[in-house]
Amino acid sequence: MEPGLKTAAQNTKNSKKLLNNYSRYPVEFKFGNGKFLFDSNGKKYYDFLSGIAVTSFGHNHPDIKLAVQKQFDSLWHTSNLFESNGQEELAEKLAGKSGLDNVFFSNSGAEANEAAIKFARMWGKGRFHIVSAFGSFHGRTFGGISASGQEKLWKGFKPLLPGFSYVEFGVIDEIEKAITENTVAVMLETIQGEGGVKISPKGYIKNVRELCSNKNILLIIDEIQTGFGRTGKFFSYQHEEILPDIVTAAKGIANGLPLGATLCTKEIGDLMVPGTHGSTFGGNPVAVAAGNVVADLLTEEMLSGISELGQIFLAELNEIKSPFIKEVRGKGLMIGIELEKSISAKTMASKLLEKGIICGTGGQNVLRILPPFIITKEDILIFAETLQKVLDEVSQGNK
Numbered sequence: 001m002e003p004g005l006k007t008a009a010q011n012t013k014n015s016k017k018l019l020n021n022y023s024r025y026p027v028e029f030k031f032g033n034g035k036f037l038f039d040s041n042g043k044k045y046y047d048f049l050s051g052i053a054v055t056s057f058g059h060n061h062p063d064i065k066l067a068v069q070k071q072f073d074s075l076w077h078t079s080n081l082f083e084s085n086g087q088e089e090l091a092e093k094l095a096g097k098s099g100l101d102n103v104f105f106s107n108s109g110a111e112a113n114e115a116a117i118k119f120a121r122m123w124g125k126g127r128f129h130i131v132s133a134f135g136s137f138h139g140r141t142f143g144g145i146s147a148s149g150q151e152k153l154w155k156g157f158k159p160l161l162p163g164f165s166y167v168e169f170g171v172i173d174e175i176e177k178a179i180t181e182n183t184v185a186v187m188l189e190t191i192q193g194e195g196g197v198k199i200s201p202k203g204y205i206k207n208v209r210e211l212c213s214n215k216n217i218l219l220i221i222d223e224i225q226t227g228f229g230r231t232g233k234f235f236s237y238q239h240e241e242i243l244p245d246i247v248t249a250a251k252g253i254a255n256g257l258p259l260g261a262t263l264c265t266k267e268i269g270d271l272m273v274p275g276t277h278g279s280t281f282g283g284n285p286v287a288v289a290a291g292n293v294v295a296d297l298l299t300e301e302m303l304s305g306i307s308e309l310g311q312i313f314l315a316e317l318n319e320i321k322s323p324f325i326k327e328v329r330g331k332g333l334m335i336g337i338e339l340e341k342s343i344s345a346k347t348m349a350s351k352l353l354e355k356g357i358i359c360g361t362g363g364q365n366v367l368r369i370l371p372p373f374i375i376t377k378e379d380i381l382i383f384a385e386t387l388q389k390v391l392d393e394v395s396q397g398n399k
């Protein structure tokens, strides 16, 4: 239990029936409005985490809510054996925004990546080796953990899906060395989110694109956290003006409703004929209704606003004076504050939570900030002031 927070028993029924696979804060939110969340005691919090990069337009967004309510009142579900106008419409928008040709809808990030791995293998006609990066995170299914270059995700679950190998993130030569005759794809995040907001060096993604084209292998970009405006472009690979062969998306896609998408070129899409892949719930009409509004809200003006807010955020964080801050980094509204080893990110996040600010962690010592796009400069100042205060308190040795 982190100091100062109410115990779980005070806030919940404290049943032991729920699987104990999450380390949860002893706070339950009952209501959300815009950038604010309210707990069961009525205490107000600033949401600087947006779920985890999910509710990018804040809670209870009026336009999204209206579209969802409308769909909810007419139809919740049909199978994917029937036509879906909502899916067609969203696929059209995502193709337009991404530059890719075909879209498959699922329910989550991990599922989007599973589809990507299947698409790549189908295209490979026997080739199946995929190169990914150490420190990456691609989800919790077997395909997801096998693609993720993190030992801690594998522990207890081996053997993994065969055919993955891992290289140092950000080093192009490492990828070149890892490629064999059997290699079908390179799979990367442009910024490792769960891994601690690690931004790939400028030019890296472009160089990987070139390498993949030269070697006739696919480039899969996992945009599950970085996509849908988070970094100030619709998709983060657009900062380097390249086009991947496969792109996966989820998190921010439907502002909190479960939806995943796997986008690909026509050449790959043409191979995924009826019977090759599918999902019962994927592309659910209610989630898709939300997704259609989110896609429309992400105008060029919105995207440049996100970039601008991100720069203000970084500038304010750089003003903070504390021996505990090692580095501040970010792109758009995807921001990491790397702390010195002497203090854990989880402890800091708990202290901020006490003060009514929600943020996340990435790895052991990075505070991860993924605020909704509707924050203002004033909100950023409040965050920076509160963080300074908490850091000062830690320095003085009193919590």
Ligand SMILES: *Cc1c(COP(=O)(O)O)cnc(C)c1O
Residues within 6 Å of the ligand: 108, 109, 110, 111, 113, 137, 138, 139, 140, 189, 193, 194, 222, 223, 224, 225, 226, 250, 251
């Ligand atoms: C969250 C995340 C995933 C997994 O998404 P789920 O919806 O939790 O399955 C995969 N890749 C990246 C980059 C993510 O951030």
